[in-house]
Amino acid sequence: MMLKNGGLWAGCFFLLFALVLLGVSFEYDYLSQLGGGIGPGFLPRWTSLFLAVLAILYIVDSLKRNPVDLSKVLPGKGGIKTIVLLLLYMIIFVGIVKYVGFMVATTLVTFLMFRGYLKWYLNSPVSLGTALLLYWIFIVWLQVPLPVNALGW
């Protein structure tokens, strides 16, 4: 039952984050070598310590007074499928854009995202048109150096 408490998981995430940073903060000087001042380790140490304490308080609060049902936090069956697909499309974009270039990657990812909403014969020109428009805005007009293939697109 305790493991189905969303607050517990969130608290643990922040606690872990704080403890890792607290541990690493000991590698940095606590006081400045110039004398009188504080070093690069001072604020990270205290901030992560405070975060760790508050994360523990949050965990206690969510266990004792304000439990959050994990099922309300996690998306439903249909929702999780959509989210995973969207994440997958974005990861595909990140994975291929360096090799195939902006135009191909954008057309493909747009096509995948519009799939199910637009029929393929409409989706294909819309995806290509979207990629072309973005190419023109970012690469031609604004000269943003986006990854392109050997042919320059």
Place this chain on the structure above:
Amino acid sequence: MDTINHLLQGFAIASTGWNLLYCLIGVTMGMFVGIMPGFGPVAGTAILIPLTFSMSPVSAIIMLAGIYYGAMYGGTITSVLINVPGEAASIVTCLDGYQMAKQGRAGTALGVSAIGSFIGGTAAVVGLTFIAPWLARIALRFGPPEFFSVMLLGMTMLIGMMGKSLIKGVIAALFGLLLAMFGDDPVSGSVRFSFGIMEMNSGVELVAIAMGLFGISEIFICASEHLKRQKSLEVKKLLPDKAEWGPTMGAIWRGSVVGFLVGMIPGTNSVIASLMSYALEKKTAKDPSRFGKGAIEGVAGPETANNACAGAANIPLFTLGIPSSPTIAILLGAFMMHGLAPGPKLFQDNPDFVWGVIASLYIGNIILLIMNLPMARLWAKVAQVPFEILFPLIILFCLIGSYSVNNRLWDVGMMLVFGVIGYFMKKLDIPMAAVLLPFVLGRPIESSFVQSMLMSNGDLMIFLRRPISLGLMCFTALIVAGSIYSSLKHKREALTGDLEV
């Protein structure tokens, strides 16, 4: 007289063809962002930052600022027509605006909002024009302890007024503050928390965090909840009846004052301004029972206040370099990306930039008035764009935007990570806006703290020995005490959750 001359010079800069175009793009994007429920000015501004890289700083900030105040106008449309606020500041407008729409008066509600927004927004810019230079002169006397105290105050106010749980607000703020400590230390230059990853040497990118927390996470939320567009009500006559002009104008003037005063205080935001204005209108009305049933003052006052607040929020940014809301924090990040350091010296060192941007705010408000009065019906149609078309486009903009900040895929990955974190934070009512402000202020706050410590040989009492710093610290302590009290007495429910997202 000096101010007028500077302002005229500013108009000369802001009214060049390109700057007018960028202002138009900015306010149009702002309107668009405003009418898209769940997609607010923070994500909108962050997404457009990469578009500005090849622009001059003045053009860039003219466009980005336009998104913020444009969104305040746009947020009204969906509040009135489909009872869904496009951005948080328009929540109050739903109460009477939607009731008016159901009575066949959607056009009047939108018309009154547009007029109020224009007057409130313009009044705030007039205030900015005359108060900011004076405040900047005072702020020139500030040293590191004063800057540290004022930044601490801004952060405390934001956290103190945010969310239903104080613990969650502080956790979010400390999370943001720690994220700001990744990368090179602003004083000693030593690299912290890089974990041997080269890309982490420069820290976590603001645009990646903002797009992830406020853009990608919203898409995940909408996907998980299967949101569908609702049919909007019809827009007819735009202006109020003759008898309604008196109470409407009264509400507009009161809203302007409330919004302006709230906007000037670091850490407050336009949600508070519109809530305060609504409460004031209800209190001053002869028949308060009309409120919630389509009272025109209930639309005019809050809509004016949120625009006045958005305009006035530029005052702490321009004079002290302190963002008063998450969107202004993004704007501050954009200043830095363009090599500008907001603060009191900005008026001295970059007068063309400052006055060009201020003049553009006047122009932007006029453009928005035109967009909202004669073109209200068109925007009502835009509000019907299906999510299935909209979200892929937003995702593409986020992917391109996060990549182009540093031309590396690492930032795209970071954006996705923060998108997932943002999803869970939102579901668990952990205020995301409280992450962003401390993240942006993290480096300046650390610098001013370290410098203060060096000045005092490590004595913390330096913050209490200097009168301005002492006053600010006392105010901070009061807010902390008030927040703890409200938390213990369970009185935080009245405060809004996540603001201006």
